[in-house]
Amino acid sequence: SQLVESGGDLVHPGGFLRLSCAASGFAMSSYAIGWFRQAPGKEREGVACMSAIGVAYWYAESWKGRFTLSRDIAGNTVSLEMNSLRHDDTAIYYCARRQSGVCSDSSSLYEDWGQGTQVTVSS
Numbered sequence: 001s002q003l004v005e006s007g008g009d010l011v012h013p014g015g016f017l018r019l020s021c022a023a024s025g026f027a028m029s030s031y032a033i034g035w036f037r038q039a040p041g042k043e044r045e046g047v048a049c050m051s052a053i054g055v056a057y058w059y060a061e062s063w064k065g066r067f068t069l070s071r072d073i074a075g076n077t078v079s080l081e082m083n084s085l086r087h088d089d090t091a092i093y094y095c096a097r098r099q100s101g102v103c104s105d106s107s108s109l110y111e112d113w114g115q116g117t118q119v120t121v122s123s
Contacts, residue, residue: 002025049103050078
């Protein structure tokens with residue numbers, strides 16, 4: 001079983017990125033899939049999560065208006081679309097799975113992680 005993130009890039013402030021988390025060896029619809037990020041010198045923080053039953057949760061109101069979370073069951077991916085990117089969105093973004101299928105913003109509750117994808121917002 002494996003999670004692989006992709007889509008990270010260098011973008012200007014105000015730009016757009018679509019991050020994807022692809023799963024192999026298991027069905028994403030059986031797990032909660034969380035997106036976390038870790039900025040330089042900061043702790044890892046929860047961004048959003050798609051529960052096993054397909055409900056999206058956001059862990060900050062500021063992201064809810066700028067970011068969109070979606071799941072493609074056939075493609076076995078969960079995507080995070082990010083609009084109006086800001087300098088402080090610069091971080092490594094990770095996806096992780098939780099076997100219980102229930103979302104949480106606590107990274108310690110997720111059993112498996114991808115390797116991360118770098119998002120850099122810079123002018």
